[in-house]
Amino acid sequence: MKRVMSAALAAAMLGLPAHADVKIGFVTTLTTPAAVIGNDMKNAVDLAMEHLGGMAGDTKLEVIYGDDGFAPETGKQATDKLVKQDNVDFVAGYIWSHVLLASRKSVLDADKILISANAGPSQMAGQLCDKNFFSTSWQNDQTPMAMGEVLNKAGVKSLYIMAPNYAAGKDMTAGVERTFKGEIKGKDLTKWGADAQLDFSAELAKAKASGAEGIFVFYPGAAGGAFIKQYDQAGLKDTLPLYSVFTVDALSLPKLQAADFKAVLGSKTTQEWDPTLDNEANKKFVADFKAKYGTYPSYYAAQSYDAIMLIASAVKAVGGDMSDKDKLRAAIKAADFSSVRGKFKFGTNNMPIEDFFLREVVTDADGTWTTKVIDTVYTDHVDPYAAECKMN
Amino acid sequence: MDTTLLVIQVLNGLQLGLLLFLVASGLTLVFGILDFVNLAHGSLYMLGAFVCASLTYALGNFLLAVVVALPVVGVIGYLTERVVARSLYARDHLDQVLATFGLILVFDTSAHVIWGPEGIAVPLPDWLNGQVALGSGLEVPTFRLLIIAAGLAAAGGLFWLVNYTRLGMLIRAGASNRTMVSALGIDIQMLFSLVFALGAMLAGLAGMLIAPITEANIGMGNSIIITAFVVIIVGGIGSIKGAFIAALLIGLIDTLGRAFLDDLFGLFMSSAAAENSAPAVSAMLIYLIMALVLALRPQGLFPPKVR
Numbered sequence: 001m002k003r004v005m006s007a008a009l010a011a012a013m014l015g016l017p018a019h020a021d022v023k024i025g026f027v028t029t030l031t032t033p034a035a036v037i038g039n040d041m042k043n044a045v046d047l048a049m050e051h052l053g054g055m056a057g058d059t060k061l062e063v064i065y066g067d068d069g070f071a072p073e074t075g076k077q078a079t080d081k082l083v084k085q086d087n088v089d090f091v092a093g094y095i096w097s098h099v100l101l102a103s104r105k106s107v108l109d110a111d112k113i114l115i116s117a118n119a120g121p122s123q124m125a126g127q128l129c130d131k132n133f134f135s136t137s138w139q140n141d142q143t144p145m146a147m148g149e150v151l152n153k154a155g156v157k158s159l160y161i162m163a164p165n166y167a168a169g170k171d172m173t174a175g176v177e178r179t180f181k182g183e184i185k186g187k188d189l190t191k192w193g194a195d196a197q198l199d200f201s202a203e204l205a206k207a208k209a210s211g212a213e214g215i216f217v218f219y220p221g222a223a224g225g226a227f228i229k230q231y232d233q234a235g236l237k238d239t240l241p242l243y244s245v246f247t248v249d250a251l252s253l254p255k256l257q258a259a260d261f262k263a264v265l266g267s268k269t270t271q272e273w274d275p276t277l278d279n280e281a282n283k284k285f286v287a288d289f290k291a292k293y294g295t296y297p298s299y300y301a302a303q304s305y306d307a308i309m310l311i312a313s314a315v316k317a318v319g320g321d322m323s324d325k326d327k328l329r330a331a332i333k334a335a336d337f338s339s340v341r342g343k344f345k346f347g348t349n350n351m352p353i354e355d356f357f358l359r360e361v362v363t364d365a366d367g368t369w370t371t372k373v374i375d376t377v378y379t380d381h382v383d384p385y386a387a388e389c390k391m392n
Numbered sequence: 393m394d395t396t397l398l399v400i401q402v403l404n405g406l407q408l409g410l411l412l413f414l415v416a417s418g419l420t421l422v423f424g425i426l427d428f429v430n431l432a433h434g435s436l437y438m439l440g441a442f443v444c445a446s447l448t449y450a451l452g453n454f455l456l457a458v459v460v461a462l463p464v465v466g467v468i469g470y471l472t473e474r475v476v477a478r479s480l481y482a483r484d485h486l487d488q489v490l491a492t493f494g495l496i497l498v499f500d501t502s503a504h505v506i507w508g509p510e511g512i513a514v515p516l517p518d519w520l521n522g523q524v525a526l527g528s529g530l531e532v533p534t535f536r537l538l539i540i541a542a543g544l545a546a547a548g549g550l551f552w553l554v555n556y557t558r559l560g561m562l563i564r565a566g567a568s569n570r571t572m573v574s575a576l577g578i579d580i581q582m583l584f585s586l587v588f589a590l591g592a593m594l595a596g597l598a599g600m601l602i603a604p605i606t607e608a609n610i611g612m613g614n615s616i617i618i619t620a621f622v623v624i625i626v627g628g629i630g631s632i633k634g635a636f637i638a639a640l641l642i643g644l645i646d647t648l649g650r651a652f653l654d655d656l657f658g659l660f661m662s663s664a665a666a667e668n669s670a671p672a673v674s675a676m677l678i679y680l681i682m683a684l685v686l687a688l689r690p691q692g693l694f695p696p697k698v699r
Contacts, residue, residue: 033609035509165671188650189671195615198606201404201536202651209397222511226606229513233533233605235523251510255607258449259513 021060022315022322024308025082027075027093027103028117030067032194033222036251037095037300038067041117043293044301048308051288056312059320063308064088068099070194075099079106089322090115092307095220095300097121097140097167108132111325113332117307118300120351122171126385129349132325134332136306136344138272139351139383140171141178143245144218146270146356146377148179151214151243158183160212160240162203162227164192164219172218172245178384185212198226204234217244225252232263244269248361250298253369265369267361272341272354273302276372279342281309286340296370302340310344313337347382349389355379396530401651402644407536409643410543414598415616416623416635417550418591424630424696425566426584428477429485431492433595433620434613435499436472440465440596441608442503445512454516458600462593469592473585481584496614503610511609520604539601546597547636554632563587567630567696619646622682628692638693642678649674 026045029038045063054061064086068075075096082088083106091107092115094100100119107114108130116124116135124130125139151159159182163169169189177184186206191197207215215236219227224247231242248256248269256264275286275296285305289297297305310332317331318324335344347353358375419433443464447457476495480488516535523531554560562583565573574580599612606612623642627634653674657666685693 031504031509032611033509033511035504036511039509187667189667190650191671191675194611195618198609198612199408199602201407202401202647205397205400205404206651209394209400222607222609225511225513229607230533230605233516233521233523233535235531235533255510255513259515261513261515 021062022056022090022311022320023086023088024061024063024311025066025079025086025088025091025093026063026304027066027068027078027082027091027099028304029070029095030065032070034070034095037221037298040251040298040301041093041095041304044289044297044304045308047285047289047292048305048312051284052308052312057316057319059315061312061315066093068094068096068103070096070099072096072098072102076102076106079103083107083110083112088112090311092311093117093304094119097171100124101167104128104130104133113311113328115307115311117304119168120171120383121167122174122385123167125349125351125383126388127390129389129391131329131350131391134310134346134350135352136310137303137352138354139385140168141175141385142356142378142381142383143270143272144172144175144216145179145384146358146381147216147243147245148176148181149377150268150270150358150375151176151216152179152181156180156182156214156241156243158185158212158214159243160185160207160210160215161187162200162207162215162217162219163189164196164223165189166192168220169218176216176245180216182213185210196223198223200227200230201234204230204236208234208236208240212240214241214243217242217247219244220246220249221251224248225255228252228256228264229259229261232261237263242267245271246299248371250275250296250301250370253361253371254295257369265361265363268374269359269361269371270356270377271299271359271371272352272356273299274357274359274371274373277340277342279338279340281338282340282342296368306337306339306341306344309337309339310335347386349383349386349391351383351386353380353382356381396527397651399526399530400532401647403532403536403540404651405644405647406640407539407543407643408647409640410540410547411598411602412616412619412623412643413636413639414543414546414594414601416620416627416639417547417632418594419617419620420624420627420630420632420635421563421567421587422591423624425563425570425587426477426481427570428481429488429492430477430591431489431617432472432495432499433591434615434617435496436465436469436592436613437595437599437616438503438608438610438613439468439499440599441514441603441612442507442512442599443596444600445514445603445608446507448514449512454514454520454604458597461600462597465596466589466593469596470585470589472592473588477588478581478584499613500610507608507610509610511607512603513607514604516604535604542597542601546594550594550632559583559586564696619678622678624692625682626685626693628695630696631692631694634692634694642681645681646674646678649677653677 066078097119120139314331356378359371444461627638654670
């Protein structure tokens, strides 16, 4: 006891800083049907904390969750609570672009670090970029841009577009229109939020009548499964092939498999990550996630895992000292961690510069429906808004 | 705009309208006869979907699951009336709104605990998964035709029940003057319980019919209940006929608005502006109709004859 006391005294006299725990706020959707995404992200964060042993170097990490209820105003409230009441050092998470846009000021004005683990609204990659804002996902336009290239390569001449009517839906349609060289036959933006439109009969009838050669959709979460089923029931598989982003994923596939909707097998999507990516970090992540939770992780989970690993690497690099923000920002920007993507680096606007893959829905060795990489569409892709970012 | 597309969209509107009618008819009966505002009516729609989804997996057949799930939801409705609603009849509407809002949270959380947050996809038998050709280029998903048929059958059954049976006579009498009905020696409590259970079964049926399309989801009742209230306000509170006509009207307006509004706007504004404004306006359309009805005919289009 006496020895400990004197050691503490010596440390105090030498002026070694004794750091408190570093707190991470994590905002995601834990209620409403979209909670299925939030739970997957939370599972990944818990797994990351387990892999880290709850420590970043000598500093203890603590995660506090916030629920955005799938609504911008609730998300902002949850963020305010984390920043003001819990006094967290980082706020990470955010599935939804409109929630992130509503919450960003609460974090940035308090000079905390904001890390998106999914949402990538164009505004925050461009004019609203900030030295304290980082992303471990992508800018919304990038994934559909990759899909546009895939469509060009496949010789698709005309396209019908459907997406939810909110910030990300608009970015996604802008993304595919940016690279797709054929004709856009029609476009529908449908009602979104906790009372989102889930019956797409009117839109599918229009898409069919438009005579387009393919249909591009973006329906994340529960809406994705609903869309696939109605697409199947409308018998459009042969006349109007489906090209989707963020719609067919590890969350919708188990449900579609349980209901035996075979139409989804063989369908193609673009993504920056896949469970089959061949690197050590990813193998460990996927194997441990499956062992712990019994399902494949989704890209939401992968991005959340990376977000926690990124934070831990930065906290470790600065020795747990959160006071020198410049040093902390530099440590984050260095991105010195083993990403499940295999490699990871930030661009000038703090968005990742990364590869995009074409994935196909297949059956794995155990008979489970999942995805695998069949092609690389972009290598080291920079988002189209990076030039608009004047970082100060 | 070609006729085929118009016909398909009218059928889609009809399908939405009939589903709305199934929910709104129970709501209007409970509101009209029991003078009870039941916000949790949408939860019965959700429970119908979930119970039917679970039974579909347990029994291996969707139609059989519907047949079994209907009385289950009826019993849930009956118990809700006995345990919660009955003690609230004497209170004013605000108390009822608060209590039934609490009930929504209870039902939603129970569903979360029992079925998890992710919702359940409902598989259909193969013969319902295909399409039916109604003419050249006029292909409609079989299941959507089944919804229309089931909705019309339920509506027909309800009309028969209300207009040609003793129970229906009592229901109509109750809607007109509940004090007089009980003064005539009718067991009004029993009548109320039956009406509540009937409304629950109708809402549950709507949930069961939509589940194979949109999946059974927590909170699915909360979006339809708002539209159902619009329907009964437009149709006249307490009127089954009003609910039927208003539901079809709202269903058609909503669907046709979603389908054709951007083309219509494109006639007099730039296509980009039309593309941006059409989704916003089509989402508002039914509320504009309600506002119009409230302004010009506050009692609704077809109010019950005596109030």
